[in-house]
Amino acid sequence: MFSEIKNRFATDDVEVKRKGLYKVVVKHERLFALIVMLKEMYDYKTLNTITCTDWIEEGHFALTYIMTTLKRNETFMLQTMILREEAHTKSLSYLFKQAQIMERDLHEMYGIKFEGNENLKELSLENWVHTPPLRREFDTLEFVNNHLTFRDGRDDNIDTKAESKRLRAIKKAEKEAAKKAKESKKAEDVQ
């Protein structure tokens, strides 16, 4: 299987992670042929999940398709890179029905367009007009500071670190004063 993948899909990036867990990195245009081949010839009938990793420095998204065969209990991870600006790929929903909702989720969270997916409406967000929230250029804290109000702290709220430092200094001073008084008393007694 591996030699066939290497020859047909022109990739050296086939990795055996452990027994029954393989990973391959392929070019985007060859991905779907590979998926069809794995499904039809090697019994990878289950698409477990589609995940996306945002490599903002390199300027691309890494899409990972995880497929399983129950016949031999093997898992295949197929990784491909797509450009970040375009964020455009083909849908897998004609091969696997479950891909429809996975792609809908990725479209919502990363803004990736899946050509051929019939419903890419928002899944868990509602009326979201800002940057897709899981893209790394989306600054969550800045968004929260701009859009939401925080509760002010209590009036008697104190910086615990500074306060404990101050209390410790007072205690130390008291201790030293007591020590000095004791010593002076001793000296008086001796005299």
Added chain:
Amino acid sequence: METGFLQEQKVLEGDLNSENSHQNSVDFLMNWFRKQSIFVLAYGTGCGAIEMPPTFTSRYDAERLGIRGAATPRQADVIIVSGYCSYKTLRRIIRTYEQMSNPKYLLALGSCTVNGGMYWDSYNTIKKLEDYLPVDMYVNGCMPRPESILEGFIALQKEIGEGKASSWQKYEENYEFYRKNQEAVLGKKVEPSYEADWYLYEGGL
């Protein structure tokens, strides 16, 4: 101590020197009835909803205090916002709260409703519930145990009995303020749509 009809007579006449003198006797009686039978809407948001079943069932048995569940918002007196509150949930909570009939009370559980809790930097969770809906009683903790919930209920009962819990009036009086805050996070259309697009889109499942 007077008991029986003597007590009732005293209540009906009203004691103008007591601390409840701002209430007339009818108000006092109404509040007394209200506080003895609190119907809580069977509705939970966030993780705090998991503390409600033991509160209302035999282990902690809130019914001995007159607190029990109600099936629909029209029949309920109290709504519990139990935990973090995302924009999407907030829409539903507002719709549910506005459907409830007066007098209605809102009990907020958990630190998420107080100041965002562990979701303080989440883009999709509101931080202060009282900006969007009037809150009668906060129960803090993450999560509050059923004991704390009961304590919150007892405090709420006390406020109801004294006639101080009047958040629904506050909501009506300051509706512009609440609506403005709601629109700031939810957009112009605050009410949720009834469209069930999860499973009923064109050419769906």
